[in-house]
Amino acid sequence: MSRSILMLPGDGIGPEIVAEAEKVLHKINEKFGLELHFQSALVGGAAIDETDTPLPDETLEKARKADAILLGAVGGPQWDSRPMASRPEKGLLGLRSNLELFANLRPAILYPQLASASSLKPEVVSGLDIMIVRELTGGIYFGQPRGVRELESGERQGYNTYAYTESEIRRIGRVAFEAAQQRSKKLCSVDKANVLEVTVLWREIMEDLRREYPDVELSHMYVDNAAMQLVRAPKQFDVIVTGNMFGDILSDEAAMLTGSIGMLPSASLNSEKQGMYEPCHGSAPDIAGKGIANPLATILSAAMMLRYSLGEEKAAEAIEAAVSKVLDQGLRTADIMSADGRKVSTREMGDAVLAAL
């Protein structure tokens, strides 16, 4: 069964790290006889520079047809002064909404080999393994109306709308309950139901779903408390489910607890399990082109792609085992370098994963 993968290198370090992940996927393709076919396209700043739009029609067309997408990163200072509608980020947001990739899975895992990189005390984070399920195509990111208007007084007011329908909440809730079922059966839903009506509905629907998943223990937490508890005692969490904006904030906070955000992959899925996969870190323009970026988050994103969109669990595990092996060997890119590590370049790290496969 032939499957097509779309590579979207994007901006900054994107092209360098995607190149390494592509090498790994080619090897896996051969080794497991997967019949993967690769295409690539422009998105973000790279697309703006060539075509004057962050999400060219051709890219969107290819994305719709692909079984899965591997994205590097988008954005950089040279595009920061553009109006919001034509910034690199719109390429990313446009893909998410056009493909209805509503379910964003962001694991925050502390690799035992990298435990010392965390800014938290070892006993607080050792063994950390949280899955954040973030709603990705609704909430305040996409709510209408939005904009800047002039009031009668003559002064301007900026405004956005934070909205969720029952069905939007229900479908992300199901993804989260199912993720919890496959893990330790504990789900924490994060909202601000003491202040925001939209999250009162959120909480109500999560409560509704509880009945369909009696084996999962559901709890609720206010977002301010969740931000606090992630710092105080992150291991109290297993799966966290929340809306788009709170998920953006909490997933980055959770990722940073590990101290090695260069290691963390993510998946964004729609209801057909078509997905876009990308590292949690950004485009890191300051180190772009230097060959020192960490390709492992992107390589691990390729593993997530094999697992979630292509149903190739064995191939996914092979990549994950290879990554673990290179870490055991002491290989480290600059961002995860430690006293006893051996510093390697982006390409050397990719080659080491290939060799370990």
Add this chain to the structure above:
Amino acid sequence: MSRSILMLPGDGIGPEIVAEAEKVLHKINEKFGLELHFQSALVGGAAIDETDTPLPDETLEKARKADAILLGAVGGPQWDSRPMASRPEKGLLGLRSNLELFANLRPAILYPQLASASSLKPEVVSGLDIMIVRELTGGIYFGQPRGVRELESGERQGYNTYAYTESEIRRIGRVAFEAAQQRSKKLCSVDKANVLEVTVLWREIMEDLRREYPDVELSHMYVDNAAMQLVRAPKQFDVIVTGNMFGDILSDEAAMLTGSIGMLPSASLNSEKQGMYEPCHGSAPDIAGKGIANPLATILSAAMMLRYSLGEEKAAEAIEAAVSKVLDQGLRTADIMSADGRKVSTREMGDAVLAAL
């Protein structure tokens, strides 16, 4: 010059901790000849139980007339199932909006005596001293329209509005720039200007203000990155300014970096410097009535009150010095207890501060 202070004990541990702060204020009143006069009133769950509303007219009337307000905390499980409009939190939110207490100052300070309480590594947090300036009467907390509506499809949609006018942004911006001027002259404004139009306006107005405060170094950071940087390297920040919702989340995260949220006070001020002062922690219903709560955040809130609303800097410093002294003596309530500390009750801690004055 006689000044009136309104005490609002509220719920949970509120009455216990406010009682200790009141003792301290009485002593300060005498010692410094301040002519402070004290009243008290009901708010939150305590007010619901007596009068069926979280913010009785009488309380609001007294609050308007007071020069400053000292609040314990509001909320508890027994009122959690009430509709949003009549929950204890509405008492707090009603005070904030009716008195236009738009400027919320939340310091996150690591007391050297309590350094080991933090879940972060000592080198990451030692000497931490951040001031978060949170806008408190606008943004999504108060934006209209809001509610739950039925769509044509028959399903419900919850919605809230995140809005700020230029003048709302400008006045909180000024408070933050002025705070930065009195500290290390570094201000970081947190927004999500790559996605939310309302925060594009926020960023523009902050940039405008830069010209009025040329001695302050202004930077901008996206909220997801800020949540991450607070964990990675919190000491990069001095003053942070942000909107109501982001401020709620980030100030709690920052507070927890210290590991001792039982120590952190807060101030909420309007443009006449009238203010409401309260500990950053909540009503802690699980330990209410046990006499073990930490009164120091409330006592330190009283010190902030003397400083910001009453202009009594010397009296404020006396309280802060007394608190530092009892910590030096090794006195610890349960929440900040450590191996070499001496455990004391709420009242014993209050008495020790009195003695140290």
